[in-house]
Amino acid sequence: MSKTDISDVGLDNYKFGFHDDIKPVYTSPKGLSEDVVREISRQKDEPAWMLEFRLEALQQFKQKSMPTWGADLSRIDFDDIHYYIRPQDRQARSWDDVPEDIKSTFDKLGIPEAERKFLAGVGAQYDSEVVYHSVREDLEKLGVIFLDMDSGLREHEELVREHFGTIIPNGDNKFAALNSAVWSGGSFVYIPSGVKVDIPLQAYFRINAENMGQFERTLIIVEPDAYVHYVEGCTAPVYASDSLHSAVVEIIVKERGRCRYTTIQNWSTDVFNLVTKRAVAYRDATMEWVDGNLGSKVTMKYPAVYLMEPGAHGEVLSIAFAGSDQHQDAGAKMVHAAPDTSSLITSKSISRHGGRTAYRGHVQVLPDAERCRSNVECDALLIDDKSRSDTYPYMDIEESDVAIQHEATVSKVGDEQLYYLMSRGLSEEQAMAMVVSGFIEPIVKELPMEYAVEMNRLIELQMEGSIG
Amino acid sequence: MFFTIVRQIIGSINEESPATPMTVANSQATLAIENLHVSVNETEILRGLDLNIPKGEVHALMGPNGSGKSTLANALMGHPAFEVTAGSVHFKGQDVLALPTDERSRLGMFLAFQYPAEIPGVRVASFLRMALNARRTDEISAMDFRRLLMEKMDLLKMDPKFANRYLNEGFSGGEKKRNEVLQLAVLQPEIAILDETDSGLDIDALRIVSDGVNQLRSTDLGVLVITHYQRLLNYIVPDHVHVIINGRVVDSGDSGLAKRLEAEGYEQYGDTTSEGTD
Numbered sequence: 001m002s003k004t005d006i007s008d009v010g011l012d013n014y015k016f017g018f019h020d021d022i023k024p025v026y027t028s029p030k031g032l033s034e035d036v037v038r039e040i041s042r043q044k045d046e047p048a049w050m051l052e053f054r055l056e057a058l059q060q061f062k063q064k065s066m067p068t069w070g071a072d073l074s075r076i077d078f079d080d081i082h083y084y085i086r087p088q089d090r091q092a093r094s095w096d097d098v099p100e101d102i103k104s105t106f107d108k109l110g111i112p113e114a115e116r117k118f119l120a121g122v123g124a125q126y127d128s129e130v131v132y133h134s135v136r137e138d139l140e141k142l143g144v145i146f147l148d149m150d151s152g153l154r155e156h157e158e159l160v161r162e163h164f165g166t167i168i169p170n171g172d173n174k175f176a177a178l179n180s181a182v183w184s185g186g187s188f189v190y191i192p193s194g195v196k197v198d199i200p201l202q203a204y205f206r207i208n209a210e211n212m213g214q215f216e217r218t219l220i221i222v223e224p225d226a227y228v229h230y231v232e233g234c235t236a237p238v239y240a241s242d243s244l245h246s247a248v249v250e251i252i253v254k255e256r257g258r259c260r261y262t263t264i265q266n267w268s269t270d271v272f273n274l275v276t277k278r279a280v281a282y283r284d285a286t287m288e289w290v291d292g293n294l295g296s297k298v299t300m301k302y303p304a305v306y307l308m309e310p311g312a313h314g315e316v317l318s319i320a321f322a323g324s325d326q327h328q329d330a331g332a333k334m335v336h337a338a339p340d341t342s343s344l345i346t347s348k349s350i351s352r353h354g355g356r357t358a359y360r361g362h363v364q365v366l367p368d369a370e371r372c373r374s375n376v377e378c379d380a381l382l383i384d385d386k387s388r389s390d391t392y393p394y395m396d397i398e399e400s401d402v403a404i405q406h407e408a409t410v411s412k413v414g415d416e417q418l419y420y421l422m423s424r425g426l427s428e429e430q431a432m433a434m435v436v437s438g439f440i441e442p443i444v445k446e447l448p449m450e451y452a453v454e455m456n457r458l459i460e461l462q463m464e465g466s467i468g
Numbered sequence: 469m470f471f472t473i474v475r476q477i478i479g480s481i482n483e484e485s486p487a488t489p490m491t492v493a494n495s496q497a498t499l500a501i502e503n504l505h506v507s508v509n510e511t512e513i514l515r516g517l518d519l520n521i522p523k524g525e526v527h528a529l530m531g532p533n534g535s536g537k538s539t540l541a542n543a544l545m546g547h548p549a550f551e552v553t554a555g556s557v558h559f560k561g562q563d564v565l566a567l568p569t570d571e572r573s574r575l576g577m578f579l580a581f582q583y584p585a586e587i588p589g590v591r592v593a594s595f596l597r598m599a600l601n602a603r604r605t606d607e608i609s610a611m612d613f614r615r616l617l618m619e620k621m622d623l624l625k626m627d628p629k630f631a632n633r634y635l636n637e638g639f640s641g642g643e644k645k646r647n648e649v650l651q652l653a654v655l656q657p658e659i660a661i662l663d664e665t666d667s668g669l670d671i672d673a674l675r676i677v678s679d680g681v682n683q684l685r686s687t688d689l690g691v692l693v694i695t696h697y698q699r700l701l702n703y704i705v706p707d708h709v710h711v712i713i714n715g716r717v718v719d720s721g722d723s724g725l726a727k728r729l730e731a732e733g734y735e736q737y738g739d740t741t742s743e744g745t746d
Contacts, residue, residue, distance in 0.1 A: 414585065415549075416585045417585045417586075417587055419546075419547055419569060420584060420585035420587070421585075421595075421599075422569040422573070423546075423569050423570075423572075423573055423578075423581075424595075424599035424602070424651065425570055425573035425574045425599050425602035425603045425655070426570055426598060426599060426602055427570050427602075428568075430598070430602070434587065434590055434595070434598070435587060435590075437589065437590065438588050438589025438590035438634070438635075439588065439589055440589070441588075441589030441590070442589065
């Protein structure tokens with residue numbers, strides 16, 4: 001039957017909003033102090049240099065002021081947050097070894113099933129720790145490393161030490177500093193020279209506890225001629241008070257390598273999502289960020305690519321959906337640091353029910369980076385008159401021999417479009433959803449099919465109740 | 469219903485059985501318009517229009533610019549900007565004016581638009597499949613739909629690639645009209661209103677579109693052809709012709725009336741200027 005209602009298929013609520021009663025083995029007291037940082041490092045039995053990195057970051061965090069140029073962050077109370085919650089003692093390599101109550105969470109989210117069907121490896125983080133990790137055996141044999149960051153540090157300390165914090169220093173910005181001080185979990189990915197991982201590696205991030213801060217830290221190293229597609233999904237329960245998610249992701253793509261990093265962020269609408277993501281791409285390498293922001297209360301996230309050598313190419317496909325009380329301040333940053341580099345930024349945002357989206361982008365061309373090309377296209381779709389969309393495109397061009405294009409459009413779902421579609425028998429809601437799916441189609445078609453389905457499903461969910 | 473969209477976007481397959489055609493009592497199989505008054509921006513355009521379109525017949529409605537032809541088309545389909553102030557429209561025992569646009573469509577009414585809206589990012593095939601499913605009790609399978617679509621596109625001499633284009637986006641005038649008739653062919657309504665389907669068509673396109681409409685003519689379909697010019701009626705020969713002037717039907721006859729209008733113009737009906745627009 002074609003007229004299946006959303007309520008029939010159980011999508012009329014934020015369906016990831018449940019929480020499970022887990023007794024964590026350790027919860028740090030609320031608030032941030034040197035003691036908390038030392039305790040996290042001690043529990044992880046880290047090398048001294050990492051503790052030093054953390055303590056230095058803590059100082060940076062204290063010195064830096066809150067960013068005031070973006071979304072309203074005044075409601076974040078740094079003293080009311082648990083910075084570290086350890087849900088269990090050890091990590092499982094098999095779902096059977098994951099404690100039943102935690103496993104049931106991931107069952108509800110469909111993760112083990114997805115892994116069997118179409119993933120090369122899965123990491124699942126619950127609050128502060130990665131509770132499950134596995135990677136296909138054949139990839140492991142080829143030298144592919146896909147571990148949680150803590151295990152990565154233990155098992156590959158030299159490799160980690162060489163790269164950790166080199167792309168995003170511990171004092172890069174206030175929230176990167178915070179992450180550097182209290183980071184826990186995240187992924188460490190290493191793809192050896194020439195190895196092409198044909199199906200995605202997925203990390204799944206789940207906040208379960210209330211007043212929790214999740215600070216995962218991811219480092220991806222793609223050696224020459226290698227390829228990887230890394231996908232992350234995020235959800236959290238709905239609580240009355242706010243949670244904070246502040247990740248740092250660093251990526252290095254070496255000569256002719258290619259990395260695609262896809263995020264489907266669907267945090268509950270009480271999460272502040274303040275993330276720093278940055279990649280460097282060397283000669284003829286390609287870095288692609290596919291960034292879908294559907295959930296959270298406030299998101300500030302601008303994935304960056306530093307194009308370091310000739311032939312490097314960077315892309316950001318950004319999609320943001322803001323409903324009632326949501327502010328999605330998303331965008332991209334491209335730094336052309338070498339001649340003959342190219343970048344492409346495509347941003348699509350949808351606002352409804354008073355939601356607010358912003359595209360904030362920065363294209364920078366350094367002196368002598370000749371023959372660079374950059375194309376920025378950002379389109380905003382407004383569903384009603386209460387909603388808002390802003391565009392902040394910054395250009396910093398210090399070289400004259402370049403081709404830079406910027407295009408921005410804002411459109412409203414037209415009455416004529418709805419009337420036309422309804423005249424063919426579609427309900428108003430179906431018609432609206434169709435216009436929205438069409439609007440994001442250029443991005444959705446870039447996703448692997450399963451994620452395209454997920455994206456459409458989430459959009460559909462967001463559209464529910466948007467009429468009238 | 470997101471499943472519907474998702475399925476159509478990714479084209480997955482599911483089982484189906486063919487829909488059963490609706491049978492209705494003859495008296496109800498007429499689109500009956502009585503004393504219809506319609507205003508746009510508080511200007512009255514239709515001033516008591518009466519018209520009956522029984523299934524199985526082709527009626528032409530001719531009139532000069534501003535006489536209310538397109539107003540009638542949009543009022544019948546329920547465009548929100550067209551306000552019905554008096555009169556009634558009935559079809560299959562239903563008070564059409566009480567129904568929202570989508571329900572009128574599912575009741576069996578169809579409007580081929582003069583200026584169809586562009587829907588970027590939505591492919592012709594996905595859209596048509598969803599529209600078809602909206603009027604069926606069970607979904608058509610991807611394969612059956614493909615077969616049906618290709619058959620109808622062939623009827624209208626359309627390139628199969630057309631099915632993958634975004635709906636009306638960047639279409640030429642002729643492509644838009646052909647796409648409207650394609651929808652008519654796929655959705656198989658019981659009453660079809662063709663609003664100036666001939667405008668913007670060159671002679672070859674006009675012939676193809678008319679051939680398509682003629683092949684769809686059947687006892688199950690009533691057609692209202694709205695046109696300014698007699699030209700289209702050389703190809704789609706109507707059973708009845710009506711003349712609309714200043715928001716009322718002032719004359720009716722057989723196809724000979726259209727020929728006479730071609731020769732004598734609308735002046736014979738007096739002052740045809742109106743403050744309204746078409």
